[in-house]
Amino acid sequence: MKLKPSAIYIIWMTLFTLIPMALVLYFAFTNPMGKFTLDNIINVGRYSSIFLKSIWLGALSTIICLLIGYPLAYMISKVNTKYQNIMVMLIMLPMWMNFLLRTYAWMTILENNGIINNILSSIGIAPLSLINTSGAVVLGMVYNFLPYMILPIYSIIVKIDKKIIEAAQDLGAGKRKVFSKILLPLSIPGIISGITMVFVPAVSTFIISKMLGGGSNILIGDLIEMQFLGNSYNPHLGSAISLVLMILILISIGIMNRFDRSSINEDYMSHH
Amino acid sequence: MKILSKIYVGVIFLFLYAPLVVLVVFSFNESKSRNTWTGFSLKWYEKLLSDTEILHALVNTLIIAAVSAIIATIIGTMAAIGITKMKKWPKKVVMNVNKLPMVNPEIVTGVSLMLLFVFAYNSIGILRPGLVTLILSHTTFCLPYVVLSVLPKLRQMNPHLYEAAQDLGCHPFKAFVKVVLPDIMPGIITGMTMAFTLSLDDFVISYFTSGTTQTLPIAIYSMTRRIVSPEINALSTILFVVVLLLLLVINFRQINELKDKKS
Numbered sequence: 001m002k003l004k005p006s007a008i009y010i011i012w013m014t015l016f017t018l019i020p021m022a023l024v025l026y027f028a029f030t031n032p033m034g035k036f037t038l039d040n041i042i043n044v045g046r047y048s049s050i051f052l053k054s055i056w057l058g059a060l061s062t063i064i065c066l067l068i069g070y071p072l073a074y075m076i077s078k079v080n081t082k083y084q085n086i087m088v089m090l091i092m093l094p095m096w097m098n099f100l101l102r103t104y105a106w107m108t109i110l111e112n113n114g115i116i117n118n119i120l121s122s123i124g125i126a127p128l129s130l131i132n133t134s135g136a137v138v139l140g141m142v143y144n145f146l147p148y149m150i151l152p153i154y155s156i157i158v159k160i161d162k163k164i165i166e167a168a169q170d171l172g173a174g175k176r177k178v179f180s181k182i183l184l185p186l187s188i189p190g191i192i193s194g195i196t197m198v199f200v201p202a203v204s205t206f207i208i209s210k211m212l213g214g215g216s217n218i219l220i221g222d223l224i225e226m227q228f229l230g231n232s233y234n235p236h237l238g239s240a241i242s243l244v245l246m247i248l249i250l251i252s253i254g255i256m257n258r259f260d261r262s263s264i265n266e267d268y269m270s271h272h
Numbered sequence: 273m274k275i276l277s278k279i280y281v282g283v284i285f286l287f288l289y290a291p292l293v294v295l296v297v298f299s300f301n302e303s304k305s306r307n308t309w310t311g312f313s314l315k316w317y318e319k320l321l322s323d324t325e326i327l328h329a330l331v332n333t334l335i336i337a338a339v340s341a342i343i344a345t346i347i348g349t350m351a352a353i354g355i356t357k358m359k360k361w362p363k364k365v366v367m368n369v370n371k372l373p374m375v376n377p378e379i380v381t382g383v384s385l386m387l388l389f390v391f392a393y394n395s396i397g398i399l400r401p402g403l404v405t406l407i408l409s410h411t412t413f414c415l416p417y418v419v420l421s422v423l424p425k426l427r428q429m430n431p432h433l434y435e436a437a438q439d440l441g442c443h444p445f446k447a448f449v450k451v452v453l454p455d456i457m458p459g460i461i462t463g464m465t466m467a468f469t470l471s472l473d474d475f476v477i478s479y480f481t482s483g484t485t486q487t488l489p490i491a492i493y494s495m496t497r498r499i500v501s502p503e504i505n506a507l508s509t510i511l512f513v514v515v516l517l518l519l520l521v522i523n524f525r526q527i528n529e530l531k532d533k534k535s
Binding site: 005006007013017068071072078090091094097098104107109111113114118143200203206211224249 | 298308347354376380383386390415473476492
């Protein structure tokens with residue numbers, strides 16, 4: 001029998017992606033004795049405030065990234081092509097530094113005796129408590145994930161045919177109208193992938209909240225981590241929380257894709 | 273660009289680079305303080321280079337990245353070849369499974385693999401968390417990226433070339449090596465580079481599947497949890513300079529290639 005070239009891949013993905021997912025499902029619906037139970041899923045409800053906080057902070061960071069990132073992506077697309085590549089590389093460069101180190105750098109900037117407070121005290125202003133606040137967590141998320149918003153939007157905007165914009169202007173459309181009727185609708189696919197690429201890691205992070213949020217800003221990621229490696233070891237509850245998180249993210253991706261009429265999953269199977 | 277846009281771009285770049293500047297500057301600080309400058313010194317670099325724990329973690333990280341990038345590239349390329357020949361429905365199913373590790377939050381992937389390895393170790397006594405489980409996990413999250421970077425190259429290829437080579441008496445394997453492989457090579461290299469860098473940088477999935485084995489990101493994480501030594505700044509600086517040099521080399525090569533093509 002001749003082995004198909006994709007056989008190893010299919011076995012690999014079954015062993016290391018599908019079976020682990022099935023294990024999460026199994027653990028979520030069983031107790032330590034291996035008996036079926038809905039208790040874990042019901043217990044997730046106890047942490048609804050943590051879920052709400054994660055979604056709120058994740059959504060807030062996503063919106064801030066969009067508001068900061070869109071204008072920047074647009075400006076990059078307007079400069080000379082030669083400089084565009086340099087600017088894109090400059091945006092990607094910080095991402096090459098491990099994100100733990102980047103977040104650690106923010107710790108040293110925001111600390112109570114950190115750089116910002118040192119500067120403030122040298123000009124005679126009372127120190128601010130910046131670190132261990134939810135604001136610091138949002139800042140960490142925006143900082144770490146901003147490039148994921150800028151790059152997909154930029155790559156869509158540069159592809160927009162300049163002639164369409166010129167045509168609109170010739171027909172008397174003002175700046176605002178060109179933006180709302182042409183630029184914005186045409187850049188929706190980039191905005192959608194930017195939002196997804198920022199929201200998914202932001203809502204499920206556990207490092208940024210731990211390093212910049214202190215103990216008082218526990219998010220879903222921290223909650224999951226505690227059930228698997230932390231003090232409150234309970235993989236059954238941890239799996240249930242992971243399951244709810246996954247469903248939450250799938251729903252939000254589904255909602256996002258509904259906005260994207262132009263390219264409903266323009267992926268690799270559409271060539272038939 | 274208008275002056276207002278220039279200021280805007282400047283502020284964003286300041287925001288992006290300020291933390292890096294802070295890290296680099298304080299790696300040369302004389303005292304242990306991570307935010308008060310006391311004088312220039314290279315002692316944290318000396319300390320770092322004699323820190324066997326970190327050097328060991330670095331070696332682990334490089335081994336894991338190299339091995340999983342190679343495995344992922346081989347399996348992923350073969351998978352891509354198989355997928356292009358699949359019928360509509362199997363293809364759809366495989367492509368959706370392929371998306372799973374990319375769409376899933378990293379923490380869920382990490383936790384699910386941890387469950388698998390704990391389960392395998394407790395029931396049949398294999399796959400104790402360590403170097404091997406790290407390689408298996410990294411290969412798993414890199415595979416989808418390799419598949420997605422090889423597939424488009426295969427689609428652009430003219431399928432008749434492969435058939436023509438065989439019609440002219442070429443053994444299928446030789447036809448593959450001589451005709452198909454050179455055509456899809458750029459995709460394979462992109463996939464492999466992506467796999468290597470994703471693996472180098474991964475913390476979350478490693479955190480759940482490493483047992484007691486240290487990788488560089490895990491070592492960095494435990495450093496930030498302890499009393500912090502500016503060694504971590506020295507380490508960041510070295511890593512950043514290495515990455516910068518690599519990027520410059522790659523860019524120069526691309527520019528030179530372009531020049532060669534033009535002349």
